[in-house]
Amino acid sequence: MRTYLVTGGAGFIGSNYIHYMFKKYGDEIRIINVDALTYAGNPANLKDIENRDNYTFIKADITDRAAIEKIFAENDIDRVVHFAAESHVDRSIEDPEIFVRTNVLGTQIMLNCAKKAWENEDGSFKEGKKFLHVSTDEVYGSLSDPEDYFYETTPYDPHSPYSASKASSDFIVKAYMDTYKFPANITNCSNNYGPYQFPEKLIPLMINNALNGRKLPVYGDGKNVRDWLYVEDHAKGIDLVQEKGRLFETYNIGGHNEKQNIEIVNLVIETLLELLPEDDERRKNVGKHLITYVTDRKGHDRRYAIAPDKIRAEIGWEPETMFAEGIKKTIKWYLENEEWMKNVTSGDYMKYYEEMYKDR
Ligand code: NAD
Numbered sequence: 001m002r003t004y005l006v007t008g009g010a011g012f013i014g015s016n017y018i019h020y021m022f023k024k025y026g027d028e029i030r031i032i033n034v035d036a037l038t039y040a041g042n043p044a045n046l047k048d049i050e051n052r053d054n055y056t057f058i059k060a061d062i063t064d065r066a067a068i069e070k071i072f073a074e075n076d077i078d079r080v081v082h083f084a085a086e087s088h089v090d091r092s093i094e095d096p097e098i099f100v101r102t103n104v105l106g107t108q109i110m111l112n113c114a115k116k117a118w119e120n121e122d123g124s125f126k127e128g129k130k131f132l133h134v135s136t137d138e139v140y141g142s143l144s145d146p147e148d149y150f151y152e153t154t155p156y157d158p159h160s161p162y163s164a165s166k167a168s169s170d171f172i173v174k175a176y177m178d179t180y181k182f183p184a185n186i187t188n189c190s191n192n193y194g195p196y197q198f199p200e201k202l203i204p205l206m207i208n209n210a211l212n213g214r215k216l217p218v219y220g221d222g223k224n225v226r227d228w229l230y231v232e233d234h235a236k237g238i239d240l241v242q243e244k245g246r247l248f249e250t251y252n253i254g255g256h257n258e259k260q261n262i263e264i265v266n267l268v269i270e271t272l273l274e275l276l277p278e279d280d281e282r283r284k285n286v287g288k289h290l291i292t293y294v295t296d297r298k299g300h301d302r303r304y305a306i307a308p309d310k311i312r313a314e315i316g317w318e319p320e321t322m323f324a325e326g327i328k329k330t331i332k333w334y335l336e337n338e339e340w341m342k343n344v345t346s347g348d349y350m351k352y353y354e355e356m357y358k359d360r
Pocket residue numbers: 007008009010011012013014034035036037038039040041042060061062063082083084085086087088102106134135136137166188189190191192193198
């Protein structure tokens with residue numbers, strides 16, 4: 001039975017990936033999820049699978065070398081899928097240090113522990129072992145020409161502390177591949193949306209604020225563009241890259257689904273009004289009057305867009321969920337999981353929100 005070590009599996013994309021993998025492979029695989037349970041990690045994201053015999057959760061920090069070494073020593077790991085990271089740009093602008101620590105040092109520690117566990121005496125690696133590093137399109141910087149796209153060959157040009165830390169982690173992975181022929185892949189994906197996303201990111205933040213009648217804070221002129229991908233399509237892409245991709249290659253994952261932020265906010269409001277029953281209390285809060293333009297994010301990248309030509313040609317992956325359908329599914333999920341939202345927005349969240357938005 002193949003054993004996966006997933007890092008950051010209690011977060012947004014990691015938990016969706018674990019759900020996807022059990023749906024696809026059932027009892028054919030075993031998954032060990034290593035997560036430090038930071039503010040972004042939530043065991044409730046995995047409630048329905050936590051009692052499976054072929055699933056194990058280990059609370060550990062990826063920068064804790066001894067803890068990670070122990071996991072490799074006690075388990076014959078076949079695949080690593082590395083999601084764990086600090087992931088929010090605004091937080092990285094406020095406090096870059098933890099981003100360097102987790103994203104750069106944490107990735108190097110993951111790589112080195114896997115290398116030690118998988119290396120043969122002659123410096124080659126045991127058959128079939130693979131490491132996949134999950135990264136972002138933000139490493140490529142901001143596109144100014146509206147006809148231009150990010151390709152795997154686009155030079156790195158990160159601007160935020162977050163994207164700089166992810167770019168650094170990608171380079172560390174590349175260094176392990178080039179220096180040791182360490183069996184790895186890198187995927188660079190565009191903005192994800194879907195269930196279990198923490199409401200510090202655009203879509204769940206707007207859903208939650210609208211339902212509570214709070215202002216919808218649109219940064220700058222609202223015309224920054226992101227390329228949105230339904231999270232399950234990303235999970236599928238990651239699995240396909242690990243199964244069918246060429247080792248040592250980078251694959252960009254994205255959807256040719258570019259939207260301005262203000263289009264997203266309008267669509268969230270319209271979809272909420274469409275889905276909320278007439279007699280639902282929350283309905284009276286929702287409306288476009290909530291939209292408020294606020295001070296722009298520092299160094300705000302204008303446009304991200306991926307041309308997923310390589311993954312389509314080599315692996316046959318394509319985004320399957322059209323945006324209109326994906327956003328409806330997502331909003332429905334948030335409406336049906338009010339408790340989940342209540343739990344993640346209790347405690348420190350409101351403090352974060354006040355701090356982050358008070359001067360905007
Ligand atoms: P997230 O913030 O929702 O989840 C991160 C997870 O990592 C959490 O469960 C957290 O507890 C865990 N974690 C953080 N620091 C840790 C540490 N030191 N040790 C162990 N676990 C730790 O992030 P996400 O949106 O699910 O993103 C997952 C990965 O995908 C990240 O590497 C991110 O850079 C990348 N990515 C995200 C997007 C996106 O749109 N969200 C797009 C492309 C790539």
